[in-house]
Amino acid sequence: MKKKPVILGIESSCDDTGVSIIRGRDVLSNIIIHQKIHKKYGGVVPELASRLHDINITKAVKKAFLSARVTRYQIDAVSFTLGPGLIGSLLVGASFAKSFSMGLEIPLLTVNHIQAHILSHFIRNANVNNSYPKFPFLSLVISGGHTQIIKVNDFFQMEILGTTLDDSVGEALDKVARMLGFYYPGGPMIEFFSKNGNNKKFTFSKPIVNGLNFSFSGFKNDVSQFIIKKLKKNTLFIKHNLSDICASIQKIIAEILLEKVKKSVIYTGIYRIVLAGGVSANYEIRKTFMSFAEKHKKYEIFIPNKNFTTDNGAMIAITGLFKYERNIFDSLHVTPYSKFKTFSL
Numbered sequence: 065m066k067k068k069p070v071i072l073g074i075e076s077s078c079d080d081t082g083v084s085i086i087r088g089r090d091v092l093s094n095i096i097i098h099q100k101i102h103k104k105y106g107g108v109v110p111e112l113a114s115r116l117h118d119i120n121i122t123k124a125v126k127k128a129f130l131s132a133r134v135t136r137y138q139i140d141a142v143s144f145t146l147g148p149g150l151i152g153s154l155l156v157g158a159s160f161a162k163s164f165s166m167g168l169e170i171p172l173l174t175v176n177h178i179q180a181h182i183l184s185h186f187i188r189n190a191n192v193n194n195s196y197p198k199f200p201f202l203s204l205v206i207s208g209g210h211t212q213i214i215k216v217n218d219f220f221q222m223e224i225l226g227t228t229l230d231d232s233v234g235e236a237l238d239k240v241a242r243m244l245g246f247y248y249p250g251g252p253m254i255e256f257f258s259k260n261g262n263n264k265k266f267t268f269s270k271p272i273v274n275g276l277n278f279s280f281s282g283f284k285n286d287v288s289q290f291i292i293k294k295l296k297k298n299t300l301f302i303k304h305n306l307s308d309i310c311a312s313i314q315k316i317i318a319e320i321l322l323e324k325v326k327k328s329v330i331y332t333g334i335y336r337i338v339l340a341g342g343v344s345a346n347y348e349i350r351k352t353f354m355s356f357a358e359k360h361k362k363y364e365i366f367i368p369n370k371n372f373t374t375d376n377g378a379m380i381a382i383t384g385l386f387k388y389e390r391n392i393f394d395s396l397h398v399t400p401y402s403k404f405k406t407f408s409l
């Protein structure tokens with residue numbers, strides 16, 4: 065039997081240092097070191113993020129090797145996030161991966177972060193469906209940096225059908241959460257406090273955006289104005305209504321996302337939907353999509369397991385694996401990019 069490649073994946077595009085070792089499509093280890101320092105700043109501070117990646121990367125790599133029970137000589141290739149992301153953070157992962165590749169004389173593989181979120185569904189047992197989505201499918205990528213609908217024809221053939229014109233959904237959630245008094249990242253806090261809340265208590269305006277694009281800045285402002293107005297009348301408004309506010313915010317967000325997905329199905333005739341990115345960890349969004357799929361049997365909806373929603377090294381390793389299998393290697397001269405470039409090879 066052919067030996068399955070062992071790939072080391074390194075993710076450092078934002079504030080999480082992710083290092084994973086996979087053998088074929090099986091995850092042997094998946095270590096994530098979160099940077100808590102950004103909590104008090106209400107968002108990621110780029111300079112602090114890169115410094116902490118620098119400190120954390122060797123710790124994460126050591127842990128990944130220990131937990132996978134493999135030695136560095138068993139690694140066949142090293143894969144890392146080339147972009148998009150924070151340039152200082154990306155440079156730390158890139159430098160580490162390049163040194164590792166050079167030192168061990170093994171191939172270097174570069175990965176697009178968004179593509180990796182989508183391809184995380186090809187890790188064994190990575191989604192609640194316990195199966196790999198068949199091509200073609202539509203992917204709804206919802207994260208702190210991006211909100212996009214992407215038509216996925218193959219591992220490396222992807223086409224953006226819609227994107228946000230302003231804030232990403234994660235960014236909007238994090239900003240609204242800050243107004244409610246939560247630390248960064250606010251998305252999980254909104255989810256936590258929404259429990260037992262009445263999701264119909266408050267309504268917020270839905271953005272009107274043509275085609276398959278999104279917009280979340282209007283929604284964010286609407287929620288902010290609503291809170292400011294209420295606080296003027298009652299300074300304890302947030303305290304007394306926190307779970308209802310959080311539940312209502314989540315419900316509207318889930319509806320906006322589902323409506324756009326339904327529209328993209330009408331445009332493309334593709335009923336296979338794959339959710340990806342940090343915001344897809346959200347309970348209300350998952351529930352909304354799952355119950356929609358139960359009622360509409362033509363739809364097939366793939367929801368990632370929670371550990372593969374937010375940034376992780378395993379998604380970088382699996383994307384690297386597909387390049388490795390096609391003998392698509394990169395040179396030591398590659399440089400990270402902060403803005404979205406391309407999905408093509």
Ligand code: KG4
Pocket residue numbers: 078206207208209210233234235237238249250251252255341342343344345346347373374375
């Ligand atoms: O994919 P990700 O880890 O990083 C980027 O590529 O941006 O996504 C981070 C985003 C943050 O905005 C965070 O608030 C949001 O995902 N997030 C959530 C949840 N977990 C993470 N939003 C809502 N509910 C959650 N449970």
Ligand code: ZN
Pocket residue numbers: 177181207208341342374375
């Ligand atoms: Zn991400």
